[in-house]
Amino acid sequence: MTPLIRIQREDFSLQDEIDALAAGRADIGAVVSFIGLCRDEAGTLAALELEHYPGMAEAEIGRVAAEAAARWPLIGLVAIHRYGLIRPGEQIVLVLAASVHRRAAFEAADFMMDYLKTRAPFWKREHRADGTLGGWVEAKADDDDAAERWNR
Amino acid sequence: MTPLIRIQREDFSLQDEIDALAAGRADIGAVVSFIGLCRDEAGTLAALELEHYPGMAEAEIGRVAAEAAARWPLIGLVAIHRYGLIRPGEQIVLVLAASVHRRAAFEAADFMMDYLKTRAPFWKREHRADGTLGGWVEAKADDDDAAERWNR
């Protein structure tokens, strides 16, 4: 099982990724997907600007995916993260985990997202609806706690 | 938030359900989906036959969905379960949970699936590739344990 990892400016299609993963096989029992979307923050946000560290973003998500693949019996694992300007309602990130059984698929997708949040080199800044440039989004202690769960 | 629940013979489209859920809104931050698929069991399975209890299936999944909606701040919740003859590679069940944040969406989808497995009145029987009718699939103690987690 080779994880598929893509860092891209363009949007992605969950359905296309599931179709590609499942094409021609009938051994998958469970597919769990996560999509992270840009919220409009009650109309105050015009867009999120996502900066990333090219090269390391792919490498780090690859390391997280390798950890997931070592921990759970996965048939497929996909992680796609966009960068650039993303408007409210648009997709930012996709994680897809396929396995024979649902528990592995759920846990692997959940794990991937927790670690993407805390380890993948991406930074968000806000462009406000009033035309001003907002600050860089601050990391949440919650996210570190969420990632820490997997070490218990 | 009114959960959408459908019990149907026909296939469903995850993408269509996500599109319907997200149409015209930009307050969703996270969408978690689960798809359960029919496995071919290493080529020994021709199809699964899913029997259900019409009326109670909708009602019971509705009760599980109401519990999820009471436990997590959800923006959207979808559960679709098929019945009838389902062939390897085909979709059986879909759960979709949308929220502002990822934790609620992950947990609600996970909870829904655990309870669907143990409480929704569906029964699977195997049609074997060799033309014989297999037995009724036996419930797994694992599934009861998984559902029990949520009462801790």
Place this chain on the structure above:
Amino acid sequence: MNAAAPIPATGTRPVRLVYFAWVRERVGMADETLDVPADLATVADLVRWLKARGENYQAAFANEAVVRAALDQVHAKPDSPLGNAREIAFFPPMTGG
């Protein structure tokens, strides 16, 4: 002196019984409407009464602990009171999802 009034027939009430999966196969039908003694208190009482009706019910409820029940489409336990349930279902542990 009149003869003693006849002992009143035990009351009955019509109940729709529905069966699924291998419970349905063993009972030999998907549903039936029976006049059930009104003094049956619980799901377990109804199961005992059904088992006295014939071998098909005995086969279906051979292992009573395994068979699940629902009263008017809500899960019930062996000691759940039947109340005024009009539709009572019996089925194996669920295997959906």
Place this chain on the structure above:
Amino acid sequence: MNAAAPIPATGTRPVRLVYFAWVRERVGMADETLDVPADLATVADLVRWLKARGENYQAAFANEAVVRAALDQVHAKPDSPLGNAREIAFFPPMTGG
């Protein structure tokens, strides 16, 4: 007798430094290649050396505990040895996903 051999100049090595998000903004550039003293042992040593170079670095590393580092695109800690890392990155805590 010859004059004592001159003390060898402290060795330096070229390192590519890359900065992201508000670290980039405070340093005032996205990347630079500097000749860095070879005797700097750890990430924290490099940070101290950078802060001595100017106010922009002092602003970027005002709260050293917050700034994260990566050595050749692998996360590192303040006490991680620099080793022969050729690309060293500094950035705020990540906010992707």
